[in-house]
Amino acid sequence: MSDITLRRATADDSRRLTRLVRTSGAYAGEYASMVDGYQVGGAYIEHHPVYVAVDAAGRVLGFYALLLDEAELDLAFVADEAQGRGIGRLLMEHMTGEGRAAGLDSIRVVAHPPAEEFYLRTGARRTGTVPPAGHTHWARPELRFDLTADAA
Template structure:
């Protein structure tokens, strides 16, 4: 496994995070509408706790965005080239630690349907379904990381 550092993202990371989102193979075909024109803006990064996993050369391997006021994981992506290296699990462990430190009891996740199993494997539990609406033409699983429970 490559040397990985998880650090707070800055506005300067905006373009790299946007490229990661738009280039994700998880959002091809019918899911492409979700990332078409999507931008991870500098103001968003500065306002919310966004953390990025980078290798020794500062290459972005993945990131997540936690919305503290809503107690929700808003974004979580791992670069296609970094899939299967444990980076997603490390990002989730980092996110739950940050959420606990912020005093959150749980973190809600409205998941991309193909990602549901990943969230379940990393300790989330299924709490319901969010119905299709707007540009999203498919129901999405709703999950929760219960932070009072044992760490995944």
């Protein structure tokens, strides 16, 4: 992990982040419609705290996007070939630190169903279920990272 660093994403990362989302193995099969045509745009990256995990060669291995006004994790992805190396955990630790620094008490996550266990392992707690809506034809787990001193 010593060769992995986190940095703030820039609009120039848009294509790489979009590719990471669209090629995610977690969105194959029945979930493919969620990322079909999805775009992580430069304006989105510039407007929200988006952080990328990069290796020593500068390759993007994962990223997250936090919506501060909504206190919600909007996006979190780790490249398929980089999973199992602790990158997701590193991203979640950084995300909760950013949330605390911004004065948030908690961060909501509406998770992709296969990712629920990951969020539970990284400190989130299950708070409910979001019913299907729009292009999402399945219920999604709702979780929350508590950021208060008592929860840390």
